[in-house]
Amino acid sequence: MEEHGWEAARERAHQLGLGIAGTSEVLPLDRAAGRILAVDLRTKYPMPHCATSAMDGYAVNGTGPWLLLKAHATNPGSGREPVLGAGEASAVVTGSLIPGNTTAILRSEHSTLDGGVLSATRELRHGADIRDAGREASTGELLAPAGTLLRAGVIATAAVAGHDELELTSPPVVHLVFTGDEVITAGYPAPGQVRDGFSPVLPHVITALGGTTGSSVRIGDTLEQTIEAIDGEQARASSLIITTGGTGFSERDFVRAAVREVGGVEVISSIAMRPGHPSMLATLPGGRLLVALPGNPLAALMAVATLVDPILRAGCGRPLATLRSAQSAVEFELLPGRHRLIPARWVPDTTGTGPDALAPAEHIGSAMLRGLASADAIMVVGPEGAKAGEPINYLRLPW
Numbered sequence: 001m002e003e004h005g006w007e008a009a010r011e012r013a014h015q016l017g018l019g020i021a022g023t024s025e026v027l028p029l030d031r032a033a034g035r036i037l038a039v040d041l042r043t044k045y046p047m048p049h050c051a052t053s054a055m056d057g058y059a060v061n062g063t064g065p066w067l068l069l070k071a072h073a074t075n076p077g078s079g080r081e082p083v084l085g086a087g088e089a090s091a092v093v094t095g096s097l098i099p100g101n102t103t104a105i106l107r108s109e110h111s112t113l114d115g116g117v118l119s120a121t122r123e124l125r126h127g128a129d130i131r132d133a134g135r136e137a138s139t140g141e142l143l144a145p146a147g148t149l150l151r152a153g154v155i156a157t158a159a160v161a162g163h164d165e166l167e168l169t170s171p172p173v174v175h176l177v178f179t180g181d182e183v184i185t186a187g188y189p190a191p192g193q194v195r196d197g198f199s200p201v202l203p204h205v206i207t208a209l210g211g212t213t214g215s216s217v218r219i220g221d222t223l224e225q226t227i228e229a230i231d232g233e234q235a236r237a238s239s240l241i242i243t244t245g246g247t248g249f250s251e252r253d254f255v256r257a258a259v260r261e262v263g264g265v266e267v268i269s270s271i272a273m274r275p276g277h278p279s280m281l282a283t284l285p286g287g288r289l290l291v292a293l294p295g296n297p298l299a300a301l302m303a304v305a306t307l308v309d310p311i312l313r314a315g316c317g318r319p320l321a322t323l324r325s326a327q328s329a330v331e332f333e334l335l336p337g338r339h340r341l342i343p344a345r346w347v348p349d350t351t352g353t354g355p356d357a358l359a360p361a362e363h364i365g366s367a368m369l370r371g372l373a374s375a376d377a378i379m380v381v382g383p384e385g386a387k388a389g390e391p392i393n394y395l396r397l398p399w
């Protein structure tokens with residue numbers, strides 16, 4: 001059985017995820033949030049597309065005082081385009097199209113008006129408060145590359161840049177298989193039972209990572225049910241199958257045997273990470289992928305960050321999540337050969353003067369979830385450990 005290092009596992013998962021990349025679809029802007037750009041986003045025209053006033057006040061030509069024209073500057077779409085002569089001024093509001101020959105905008109609070117003569121109460125810089133056309137971007141300029149996750153800022157920019165709809169990657173379709181005779185989905189668990197920590201969150205997590213949950217099934221601990229769940233009609237209609245639990249080697253764990261039975265091949269049999277080392281990644285006939293998440297809940301979610309996130313990122317044309325660096329607030333001892341993934345929180349740094357540092361959350365056993373519930377990030381501690389105050393790698397929470 002081949003155990004992968006943590007970094008090698010992430011990279012292999014990303015590489016295999018390229019194989020499930022799908023087509024693209026076009027959606028209106030108001031349905032694009034959380035989706036991924038399939039193509040580069042570029043401006044359709046200069047931004048802004050015309051010169052406007054950045055302030056309420058007066059468009060002026062030359063140095064003051066100025067003669068205030070009665071006719072106001074045009075409103076957008078009026079068709080009139082007044083031009084200022086030397087020493088003339090015209091009232092404007094923020095966002096007004098400015099008259100031709102405007103040399104600056106005089107803010108109303110910096111002006112006095114006496115019998116139609118406008119004066120400045122302080123020096124007026126040439127070009128002050130004029131929003132020139134194309135100041136933010138020229139026509140065809142790149143606003144966001146293909147692979148960008150669409151959050152509010154990019155969508156608003158796309159709208160202002162003249163887009164009505166966007167070409168987005170089609171999310172890879174995921175089939176979820178929840179295993180475990182002892183797992184219940186509501187009420188209080190009897191001794192020997194556990195409440196299901198996965199089904200309320202995994203569909204949301206998959207959406208946040210760029211995929212979509214096409215179907216899900218809950219099965220008991222038998223080989224027959226596991227085979228049907230990973231190779232039935234719904235499973236075959238998906239590009240990624242995620243199982244929870246049953247990754248072990250006891251007589252009640254069936255995921256690995258079911259993968260063999262349906263002709264699948266384990267590419268990653270386990271990962272040198274803690275928690276989550278029994279996580280598995282297999283290829284299935286038909287180009288499908290299967291990720292087996294361990295049953296212990298924290299281990300499962302660390303395996304999502306290690307295997308599912310890279311696969312779905314690749315499936316949406318995105319690179320691996322960036323491994324970031326921060327200061328460690330605590331010391332970590334050596335752990336030869338293994339990476340530790342630790343839910344962590346931002347705390348004041350060890351000297352009390354620098355930027356915030358990362359410290360492990362409380363309650364971070366592999367069968368616990370409280371640590372993750374309070375976490376800001378996932379610390380990634382290498383086998384060499386770290387001293388307090390030294391740099392440490394971390395991942396942003398991917399969901």
Ligand SMILES: Nc1nc2c(c(=O)[nH]1)N[C@H]1C(S)=C(S)[C@@H](COP(=O)(O)OP(=O)(O)OC[C@H]3O[C@@H](n4cnc5c(N)ncnc54)[C@H](O)[C@@H]3O)O[C@H]1N2
Binds near residue numbers: 247
């Ligand atoms: N002899 C060994 N035993 C175990 C090893 C080992 O190396 N040798 N590894 C341990 C580690 S590490 C993990 S992780 C688990 C992996 O277990 P499985 O993936 O086979 O999962 P299960 O046995 O089905 O369940 C483990 C645990 O998780 C609970 N569980 C399952 N599903 C859910 C759910 N939906 N929500 C909440 N909790 C769930 C289940 O009840 C068990 O308590 O194996 C260790 N053992």
Ligand code: MOO
Binds near residue numbers: 275278294296299
């Ligand atoms: O994956 Mo297990 O601890 O590593 O729960």
